[in-house]
Amino acid sequence: MTLLEANGLRKTFGGIVAVEEVSFEVDRTEIVGVIGPNGAGKSTMFKLLAGFHKPDEGTVVFDGEDITDLAPNDRTQRGLVRTFQIAQELTGMRVMDNMLLASQNNPGEKVLAAAANTSSVRDFEGTARDRAEELLQFLELWDLRDEYAGNLSGGQRKLLELGRALMADPDLLLLDEPMAGVNPDLTDRLLQRIMDLRDERDMTFLVVEHDIEAIMRISDTVIGMHDGGVLSKGTPEEVQSDERMLEAYLGGEV
Amino acid sequence: MALVDLLLVVGIIAGVYSLLAIGMNMHWGDTGLLNFAHAGFFAVGAYTSAILTTPPATGSLATRVVGFDLPIVVGLLAGTVLAGLVGVLIALPSVRLEGDYLAIVTLSAAELIRLLIHNEAWLTTGAQTLKNIPRPLDATIPFSYDLFYFVLVWALVGVCYLLFERLSSSPFGRVLHAIRENDDVPLALGKNTYVFKLKSFGIGAAIAGLAGGLWAHYVYAISSIMFLPSITFLIWAAVIIGGAGSYTGAILGASVIVFLRQITRFIPGDVPFGDQLSYIRLMVVGVVLILVLYYRPQGLLGDAERLQAGTSE
Numbered sequence: 001m002t003l004l005e006a007n008g009l010r011k012t013f014g015g016i017v018a019v020e021e022v023s024f025e026v027d028r029t030e031i032v033g034v035i036g037p038n039g040a041g042k043s044t045m046f047k048l049l050a051g052f053h054k055p056d057e058g059t060v061v062f063d064g065e066d067i068t069d070l071a072p073n074d075r076t077q078r079g080l081v082r083t084f085q086i087a088q089e090l091t092g093m094r095v096m097d098n099m100l101l102a103s104q105n106n107p108g109e110k111v112l113a114a115a116a117n118t119s120s121v122r123d124f125e126g127t128a129r130d131r132a133e134e135l136l137q138f139l140e141l142w143d144l145r146d147e148y149a150g151n152l153s154g155g156q157r158k159l160l161e162l163g164r165a166l167m168a169d170p171d172l173l174l175l176d177e178p179m180a181g182v183n184p185d186l187t188d189r190l191l192q193r194i195m196d197l198r199d200e201r202d203m204t205f206l207v208v209e210h211d212i213e214a215i216m217r218i219s220d221t222v223i224g225m226h227d228g229g230v231l232s233k234g235t236p237e238e239v240q241s242d243e244r245m246l247e248a249y250l251g252g253e254v
Numbered sequence: 255m256a257l258v259d260l261l262l263v264v265g266i267i268a269g270v271y272s273l274l275a276i277g278m279n280m281h282w283g284d285t286g287l288l289n290f291a292h293a294g295f296f297a298v299g300a301y302t303s304a305i306l307t308t309p310p311a312t313g314s315l316a317t318r319v320v321g322f323d324l325p326i327v328v329g330l331l332a333g334t335v336l337a338g339l340v341g342v343l344i345a346l347p348s349v350r351l352e353g354d355y356l357a358i359v360t361l362s363a364a365e366l367i368r369l370l371i372h373n374e375a376w377l378t379t380g381a382q383t384l385k386n387i388p389r390p391l392d393a394t395i396p397f398s399y400d401l402f403y404f405v406l407v408w409a410l411v412g413v414c415y416l417l418f419e420r421l422s423s424s425p426f427g428r429v430l431h432a433i434r435e436n437d438d439v440p441l442a443l444g445k446n447t448y449v450f451k452l453k454s455f456g457i458g459a460a461i462a463g464l465a466g467g468l469w470a471h472y473v474y475a476i477s478s479i480m481f482l483p484s485i486t487f488l489i490w491a492a493v494i495i496g497g498a499g500s501y502t503g504a505i506l507g508a509s510v511i512v513f514l515r516q517i518t519r520f521i522p523g524d525v526p527f528g529d530q531l532s533y534i535r536l537m538v539v540g541v542v543l544i545l546v547l548y549y550r551p552q553g554l555l556g557d558a559e560r561l562q563a564g565t566s567e
């Protein structure tokens with residue numbers, strides 16, 4: 001069953017064509033890897049899907065609904081969540097607050113309920129904290145929960161970025177280079193976690209990564225991008241042996 | 255005037271300024287919004303309450319045809335609500351603007367409010383002073399009226415402090431802090447940042463309106479020149495000196511500034527430069543501001559660790 005549909009997406013910046021004629025479908029519970037050289041348009045395509053850019057042409061359909069004109073926050077509330085390639089931690093907020101911010105439909109975000117500090121506000125907060133604790137333990141950030149996020153290392157910031165996105169409990173998660181700067185041992189466990197979430201919680205993933213080995217390992221489908229367009233699409237093996245992809249990106253790796 | 259009476263007056267002004275600073279701290283300290291319209295919200299609160307609680311002017315020279323003679327509580331509440339609404343109205347088209355542009359638009363909006371008050375004499379008595387604003391329980395207080403008003407104002411400061419402190423540490427406040435840090439992140443996490451900014455603006459403006467009402471009912475008479483942008487600048491100085499993000503800091507900063515400005519009033523005019531005192535008073539605030547920013551950039555009660563976090567790249 002199709003969860004996400006990109007139809008003829010195009011995005012230009014002045015004279016630069018960043019994304020051009022990009023169309024593909026992602027099925028529910030699929031893990032789709034996106035690869036391609038620097039400047040291929042991967043992050044721009046993600047921003048089009050998440051609503052941070054408006055496409056010049058084309059549409060985005062999520063869960064049967066045309067969401068092309070929806071704001072980013074509305075897409076998140078429908079279950080489509082993105083992470084940032086360059087971790088956008090909230091430096092002046094503590095790690096725990098970064099996590100709690102991501103919980104959805106929080107009753108305490110309403111002014112009156114917050115002012116009254118009602119029991120539903122407190123209960124929600126308690127449950128959210130438990131979830132945040134579990135995720136922070138897994139990401140090895142638990143000991144840093146009361147630290148300002150600005151004091152984390154580069155890799156820890158990427159992990160917090162991932163934790164925050166998971167905290168939002170998405171149906172479809174767009175991960176922009178989640179493993180960049182993360183040590184190999186933890187990378188392995190992150191990959192495992194992604195596959196577990198797919199199996200146990202029916203989550204769907206779209207993952208941009210330059211770590212080809214990691215992408216080939218977890219992806220059901222791989223999309224190869226080059227110069228703003230989709231150059232190749234298929235199983236990891238198909239894309240890996242595609243002549244055009246070899247030439248444009250993979251080069252000597254095979 | 256005995257020293258105690260003097261201190262009571264200074265304390266009442268400090269309380270009113272503290273309310274203003276609490277509102278500003280929600281805008282800047284919590285949400286990172288550059289609001290320069292605070293004097294305007296202060297004016298809306300003062301004039302609303304004054305107009306609602308006085309009868310229309312009579313006599314041949316009377317310009318004001320509107321007046322309602324309602325109870326003071328009604329005036330204060332209406333002034334608070336209307337200032338909040340005006341805050342939202344100003345924020346609606348402007349709050350999406352990047353920092354500096356927001357500052358310019360809000361500064362102009364406050365001046366627009368002041369000019370409206372100046373020109374719409376049928377409503378506000380215009381350039382003349384709006385007089386005879388009633389004092390709450392004026393005839394019934396058996397002891398010093400200033401003492402009564404001092405307690406009233408600071409009780410309200412206390413209530414507002416607790417309320418804003420609670421909001422700031424709630425999930426609502428967490429979204430405001432996230433907007434202050436980087437508003438793409440809450441947007442990506444499903445928060446309608448525009449609506450949160452409107453709420454922040456409205457709530458902070460409302461409290462400035464309450465301050466305006468309390469001010470009007472204390473001083474009997476108000477006129478549009480009381481609401482110049484310099485008030486906004488003083489409140490900014492108060493929030494920065496006290497430590498942006500800290501509500502105790504906002505109250506301390508406001509009190510420090512009022513105290514500094516008021517004690518210089520009692521320097522006799524025949525000392526050297528005595529005739530330049532009003533300028534010197536402004537300079538004193540500036541010097542204190544610079545000293546604080548230099549030696550304690552987070553402000554007197556601000557969070558140094560937060561300021562440091564993420565700046566060591």
Ligand SMILES: Nc1ncnc2c1ncn2[C@@H]1O[C@H](COP(=O)(O)OP(=O)(O)OP(=O)(O)O)[C@@H](O)[C@H]1O
Nearest residue numbers: 013016017018037038039040041042043044045085
């Ligand atoms: N906001 C922008 N303004 C102008 N040009 C942009 C903008 N964003 C992206 N581009 C351009 O669009 C092209 C695609 O950029 P994009 O960030 O999508 O690449 P990418 O595939 O994610 O690369 P990388 O692997 O290095 O992250 C690049 O040429 C880039 O310079």
Ligand SMILES: [Mg+2]
Nearest residue numbers: 042043044085
């Ligand atoms: Mg990229």
